[in-house]
Amino acid sequence: MILGRVIGTVWSTRKDEFLVGAKFLIVRQLDLDYMPKENFVVAVDSVGAGVGEIVLVAQGSSARQTAFTRNKPVDAVIMAIVDKLDISVKETLQESLKE
């Protein structure tokens, strides 16, 4: 799963009939210091997230593993709202930033 912040909502009237009733949110990926990265995804919400919240997004075929998205054309789903993040192995982080 990737860490991201919900930065907006997508409304769409003309869409695949399987997607009627889905709530689409724009999620911008964050690094471990909550700094935004370049990439973002449009994800279906399964936990009731709102704009501004830090969330986890499951991508790929796993996104179809919820009751709502089963067998539907969805490849990203919000599956958790993050309360707290504790990075205890800092050296790994610094190494990865250097590379």
Added chain:
Amino acid sequence: MYLGKVIGTIWATRKYESTVGYKMQFVQQVNSQMKNIGDPFVALDTIGAGPGEIVYYVTSCEAVIPLDVDMAPVDASIVGIVDSIYSESL
């Protein structure tokens, strides 16, 4: 399956029902020389790994198989803790 190092823990109260009860860990993928590859990500922990440990994990749809539930929106799961690695230099 891939090798990774657990670098931190993440807490979430609101999460998809079928993932309640599983810990979530931040994992940095490493190669056989323990050099970092790519960006850290979050994986569900099915075996009780802790920060600093070298683990192996499965990704994609197969990440749901080690869980006790039929369906869960999970794209990475830790499935083992590494005791030792022997590898000839590649």
